Amino acid sequence: MDLRIDICLAAIVVLLACSCAGAKDASRFVTAQMRANALANVGAYEWAAAEQKAAVDAAARWLSTSDDELWAMVTSQELPRDVHTNKDAGCPNCGSGIARFGNYPWRAGGDWKLECPNCGAVYPKNDFRAFYESALDEHGCFRRELGDKALLFNAEHPDPNDPLHKLYVDDGYGLTDEKGNRHRFIAYYNSWIQWIRVRSAIDQLARAYALTADAVYAHKCAVLLDRIADVYPDMDFAPFHALGFEHSHGGWGIGRIIGCLWENDHVWHFTRAYDVIFDGIRGDDALVAFCSAKAQQFNLGDKSSIEAICRHIEDDLIVEMLNSYKDGRIDGNTARIRNPAAAAIALDRADETAQWLDYLFDPGYPHEKYQNPVPFLAMEGLDRDGMGSMCGGYGTMQKDSLIDLAEVMAAYPEYTAHNLVADYPKLKQAFMIDHRLRCLNHVMPPIGDSGSTGNWGSPPGHHVFLRGYKLYKDPRMAALAWHYSGRKPEALRLPFVDIFDAAPEALAGEIAAIVGDAELGLVSDHLGRYGQAVLQTQSAQDGRALWIHHGFGKNHSHRDCMTIGLYAKNVDMLPDLGYPEYTGSWPKRGAWTSNTVSHNTLLVNDTASGYSPGGRIELFAISPPLRAIDVSSLTAYPGMRTYRRSLVMVDVSPTDSYVVDTFRARGGSNHRLSYNGPSGVATIAGLTLQPQPTGTFAGPEVGFTELPGEGETTSNTSGFSYLYDVQRSGGPVSSAYTVDWKGEDLRKRIKEGSEPHLRLHSLTASDEVAVASGDPPQNKGGNPRSLRYLIQSRLGDDVESQFVNVLEPYDTTPFIGRVRALQVTHDADANSVAALAVELADGTVDIVISCEQPTAVQVEGGIEFNGQLGLIRLVDGEVKLMRMSNATLLRRGDVALMAPTAACEGTVTAIDTTDPMNNTVTLDPPLPADESLVGTVIHFQNDLPLDTSFDVKALTADGISTGDITIIRGFVDKKNFDAGYTYLVNPGDGYLLPLTRALDR
C-alpha cells in the first residue's frame, strides 16, 4: 500500500469514528505527539531516561501480574469500606497506644491482614481470602451469605473446642473483641490497602504507557478499568453508613466506592488513566479475547470489541462518576472541581463533554443542596490573594484544584465557552499564595484545622510557581520557582509534564536568566479574607516572625479571632494546637482544640468567640527596627465596643526581637487573656500561685473534660474543664511579673548548645492570674504531651481592659533586663494608652508608646507624643533612634521627630477593575506624589466584616493602583454571573494611609 492510500484510509477511519455520535478517538491528556516527544527526550536527556526507567520499574510489578490476578483484585459492592477500624478503642492489643501513629495508623500486615504499628499485633486472625473466594457469586462479586462459614475461625486456634477459636474473626463486616468493641479490619483493608493498590496499579501502568508507548502497559491498565466498570454501577456507600461504617462524606453518609469526598480521588486517577491508555488499546485483540472470556464466564455485558470495552468503561465508570456529581454521591465541593472536568475530558465525546463542562460553569452546579460552580469558586471561593475559603491545607487544596482545572481544560482546546486564565483574575494569585502563607519562607501557621502543634512544616514545593510561570510569565513566579527549587536548574522540571515537551530544557534556562543572583528576602505581609498578617525580619537567618489571625468566613476555622503566633529561635514560641485529633463531632475538637481558650487570644463572657468572624487592620507599619500591626474585630463577640490587639515587634539585634502585645477590650464580662508557650512547664517570677488540689480551671469540683453546667455541651463550653493542674493567684495581681517557658525539643529543632525560651513580662493588673495544663491532639506525631497555659483574668460585668504584655523569645540568656510601665498623662480613656520602658541587658532602653487612636500624651522622662505609635531607643541615655506612625510629634528633650500630618485621609471617588493587572482606586484628595508611599498600606473604611487594607502598588494621577490584587469581592447574584460584581472598595468609602516616620542618629 502506498503512503497516499494509507493516509486516505486513515482519514476514512477518523471520519467513521467521528460519525458515531462524537465518540472518543484519541488520548487527550498525553497525546500521540507528546508520547513521541517523550521518546525523543528519553534518547536525548539522561533525566528523561531516568524518568522513563522509574515509571517502567514502578509498573514492572503489574506487568508480571497475570490478567486474571489483576482482574480479581477489584472488589465489589458488598465488601465494606471503612476509613477507621475503631478510632475510640484503638488496637485490640495495645488500645490507645496506636493513637500516636496518626488518624489512619494501620498498615498492611499480609494478605487481608492489618498490623498495628505500635505493638505489631496482626488482625484479623482468620484466613479472609479463603472466605472471600468462597463467597463470590456468578459475576465474581462478593456476597457474604454465599461464603463458607466453616472458614471463619482463628487460624492460630484451629481446634473448634478452643475457646479462642472464633476470636478476632472478620467476615468482611468487622469483628468483636473480648471487651465487646467492634473492629472493622477487613473494611479498612479494603479501603486503604486493596482499592489503593488497584489505583496505584492503574496509575503506574498508565504512566509507563505514556512514557514508553508500549501497549503492554495499556493492556494491563485496561483489564483493571474494565473490571472496575463491571462493579462500579452497584458501588454505593450509603448502606455501609447505615451499618456504622465510616468514611469521608462530610456527614452526608453517601458515596460510591468510598465516601463522597474522597471518591473524587478515584475519579481523578481512574478517568485520566483511561484517557492516557486509550491510544494504546486501539488494536488490542488480546484484551478483547480476555474481556470476552471473562464476560462469558461471569455473565457480564458485551466485550466483543475494543469499541464495546471502551463504551463499557465510559458509560459504566466515567459517566456513572459524572452522574454522581448530580446526585451528590461524589461531592463536587470547593476543593474538588478539577475532577469532574478531568472525567468529562477523558470521556471526550464532543457534545456530551461540552455539556458536562458547561454544567461545571452553571450556577446550579453541582445540585440543589448547594452550588459551587467554577465561576463562583474562582471569584468567591478564592479571595483576592488567591487563597481558598478554608483554613490551611483545606484552603490550599481548594486553590490547587482550580490550578489543576486550568491545566486540565488546556488539554481540551475545543471548549472555548470559558477561559480560566483570562476570565478569573484571582487565579493568578493562587499560584503565589503558598509562598505568602509562609513565615520565614518556610513555616505555615497552623490556623484552624491544619498542621500540628509546634510543627515547623516544610517550605512550599516549587512546582506550583513553575506552573504559574508557564501560564503567566510573571517574573515573581520565576523568582519563587528559582528560590524554592534550591536554585537548581535541574529541579526546574515538572515530572510527567516537561518530558512531553518538544524543547524540555528551555524553561529552566529562561527562569535562571530572569532571576539572576537576586535573593528572596522576607516580607511582612497581610492577607485579606484569610486574615493572616505577618510581621517578620528581613532575613530568614535567625529570623523572627509574628503573626495574627483575623480571618473571615472560613471553613475549618477555630474560634481563634486575634490569636497570635511567634516563630523565633527556630522554635514555635506560641504553638497553636493545629489539626484536632479528629474532625466531625469528636468531643475534644469543639470543647478544646478549636475553642477560644486554647488559643493565644482573649476570651470574653467565659464563652467562645465566633468561627472566623473577621477583623480589620487599623495600622500596618514597617520601619525597622519597628514593625507594627493593629487589628480590630467587632464581630468576634457581638455587642462588644472594643476587641482590638496592637502588636509591635522591635528588633534589638540581628538575632533578637521582642514583642509588645496590647489587647484592648470593652464590654462583656470576664476578660481572660490566654497564652501558651512552647512547653508543658512554665516558671513564674514576681508572683506566687497556689496549687488547686482538685478539679480543673472550671473549678475544684469539676473534673477533667466534665461539662456540668446547665445546657453545657462540647459546642458551647468555655473549655475550662480541659485545663488541669491548676495554680491560681487567689486574688488580684497588680505588680509586674514574668512567666518563662523553656522550649521542649520534640521536633529536633534545637541546635546543640542552644536553649530557647519564651519569657512573658506582664504589666497587666488582673483580678486573677492562673496557670494550667492543656493537651494538644495526641495522635499527631511530635505533638507535646501537654502545654502550660497562662490565663490573665479581669472579672466582672461590662469590663474594660488594656492588657499589656511583652514577649521575649531568647536563647539561653535573656536580653531584656526589665520591663516597666511608664506614667502617662493624657485626656483619652485610661485603657487606650500604654507606655512602657523595655530595659535591655546591655543598658539600651526602648520606650514604646501605644495608643488606640492618635492621642496627645506626656510620658514620664520628659517625653511628648502625639499619635498612635511611637518608639524611642536610648543608648547611654541619648536618643539613638525614633520611629512614629500615624503621629505628628515625638520629642524627648531637644530631639524631636515632627510631621505636618499623621496620615493621608479622604474618600474613594471611583474604582476601576477593567484591567485585572492594574486595579485602580481614585482618591479625593489624591495622595501626594511621593514615591515613598509605594509599598505602604492603605486602609479603606467601610462596613465589610473582613479586612480591606491593600498595599499601594503604584501611585496614579488621582489615586492608587493595587496592581494585580483585585478589588473585586464576588458576584452580585450567585445565580446570575452576568449581573456584575461586588467590591472590597467602593466609591464613598473613607481611606486612611497612616504615615510612618523615622529618625536615626
Ligand SMILES: [Zn+2]
Ligand atoms: Zn497495637
Ligand SMILES: [Zn+2]
Ligand atoms: Zn487553632
